[in-house]
Amino acid sequence: MNMIEMEQVSKSYQQYQVLNKITLNLPQGHIMGLLGQNGAGKTTLLKLCLGLLKADRGEIRVMEAPGWDMPPKVKEQVGYVAQKSDTLHWMNVSQLLDYTGAFYQNWDAAKVTALMQRWQLDPKSRVSDLSEGQKQRVAIIQAIGHNPKLLILDEPVASLDPMLRREFIRELIDINLENGTSVLFSTHILSDLERVASDIAILRRGEICFQGSLDELKERYVRLHLSSHSPLPKALQIQGLLHIEHSPNHIRALVENPDRAVVSALEKQLNATAQIEALGLDDIFLELHK
Structure with missing residues (x-):
């Protein structure tokens, strides 16, 4: 089973074509790194997979459901970390995570508490007072607190220091091994991808120029x-x-x-x-x- 299937997908903004006839498959249980220069269309591709944007042409299926019209039971099994944190900044960390958890039947409160402690997040700190790296840590916990079957990550470690990046990679490997979570992971830090990705897709000038295993690429x-x-x-x-x-x-x-x-x-x-x-x-x- 493929967790994500994109077939001949195209997307334009006015006269500018961002993606051209993209075909991409993310197999169940795989971690796929999505590579491309700034402006290559990575964020657009990820938002199409999340149903946040509608394709001009082509078909997208997420866990065998239509990407643009995902039912709630599928959405509940997806986690997402955006490039920039845009959340309820007036809450404290604990309130925000409790609020997020209320939307999920299988929210793992014990795991969330353990991650806050390991990543040195004060639950009483107001989100607006956090550094960018701390906000990114909170966003990651929001995305994985319900043990999703599919995790979509858009530059999730850009604001983390090397030690916390390593911690995050370890967590990513753990949820992949323990829960069979499939991951589509966009990042410019290629050394992180080499540690964790089983598959690589390279986006160049709006088209996929390679998709396959890391060994095949090399x-x-x-x-x-x-x-x-x-x-x-x-x-x-x-x-x-x-x-x-x-x-x-x-x-x-x-x-x-x-x-x-x-x-x-x-x-x-x-x-x-x-x-x-x-x-x-x-x-x-x-x-x-x-």
């Missing part, structure tokens, strides 16, 4: 180095070449699914030494957006 995109004592050509005839950087005796190229036999033939043809470099998530993301 196998698909590699950096090819060619070195020679003789001058090397400025262009390479190799399938899957995405871009190339050239100096007289060295070529560095990003290649998609390189054919090892072709690389060996290039070595002989150019009298060069070839090296295939595996890339981390940071490097792949930067290379794809050059």
Whole structure:
């Protein structure tokens, strides 16, 4: 079962097309990282999945229910952390979490109390007096206090320090393992995704350019180095070449699914030494957006 299914989904704001024919599936129990530059359409995509925006074209289903017309029983199983906290700032932390819990039949008060203590949140502090990082912690607790089956996160750790980010990642792994919670997780902190994500989707210029496992992504995109004592050509005839950087005796190229036999033939043809470099998530993301 897929927790989220998007089929040929498009969304525009007036004349500007943000998303173009997006097809995306989040399998049950998976944690998927959603990557893209600012303005790529990540927040729009997440809001479409939540039913906060309506697609111009295409179909969205969340837990097999229509995304734009989710029944209450489905909404109750979804948790959401927005990019910016926009809540009832005049309440104190305890009042806000009690108020949130009143909307859910399976609100886990013991878990919420434990998280407040672990994340050093004073239940009597007024929300308006909290730092941005503290407000973000409260928003995360609001989103996971009912042990949702689907968790949608839009830059949830942007205001957290490294220690609290690690705590949050640990909590994310726990709810995934204990409850089978599926997660769609947008963040610019790619090292966090590498710790927790089983799947990656990359959004570029309004389209999904990759969706698959993190291992598949790392196998698909590699950096090819060619070195020679003789001058090397400025262009390479190799399938899957995405871009190339050239100096007289060295070529560095990003290649998609390189054919090892072709690389060996290039070595002989150019009298060069070839090296295939595996890339981390940071490097792949930067290379794809050059």
